[in-house]
Amino acid sequence: MNLKEVQSLITSVAKFGASELKLDFDDTKITIKAKRYNTNNIKVLAPNSDVGVSNFKVPMKVEAAKDIKLSEISEEINNLNQVVIRSPFIGTFSLESSVEKSKKLEVGDFVERGDFLCAIEALKLMNQVNSDASGNIKEILVKDKTPVEFGQPLFIISI
Template sequence: MDLKEIQNLIKFVAKSGASEVKLEMDDVKITIKTGSDSETTIVQQVPVQAQMPQAVAPAPAASAQVQDAAPAVVADENSKYITIKSPIIGTFYRKPSPDKPLFVEVGQTIAEGDVLCIIEAMKLFNEIESEVSGKIVKILVDDASPVEFDQPLFLVDPS
């Protein structure tokens, strides 16, 4: 199970409203817990020994099967869009400073080389420039949120 599948599973569990899901496969054991007060997600990826019995509850297995179908639908809807991803780990900011306007908004047309956001990493503020031209369809990250390497930030309609 790769990182993208785990991220999709976390998103699915968060949207479903389930408080805890456990999934055991041949070589991986994953537990996802979400709290009602705040969205706390804990993922543990532990190698499972071959001698241990494989007891998987029916609900997580059903969730895993539904999870496989859900990304296909999302992929079809978003396949016409280009995803701009984070090139580094850091904190995502939508504007250069608190008193300045946002770099981009949904519906705004952008050109190649336009600054889309800033990602702060180790007190260095890195301007993230667009590599494509088009229209911003969706901003996938909240302002002042931590982002991972290769995490989707924006969806752009190139047409």
């Protein structure tokens, strides 16, 4: 078997999509293995030139566009009109202020930017949490006198 015949075998294996070809002659053994690649996730990028992407033939998966529901859009718009107040410390959440122990925030209360919302007790120190925005308290997410983590949502304010 000469070099041209071996090249012809290699071309045939590639052309017909075979992954492996084994030949046994009198005193000659030939094994040709073709490596197959997963082409489903290949992205083809063409530079700004005359070479078009249409010149490349790569099988691709085309996913159907997701159906967008009107309720999801209105929910997203509603979320834009809200501010989430998060805990700046690890500690114990308290709705009472040290000054006005009788006044506690409730859902529906109006707060101005900078108003006292709650206190977080950490290492026997009371740390005030003030409002970042003016609006109505839509939801109080933590029960009074419970532990909170850093970054945990405490209030949702509708602006």
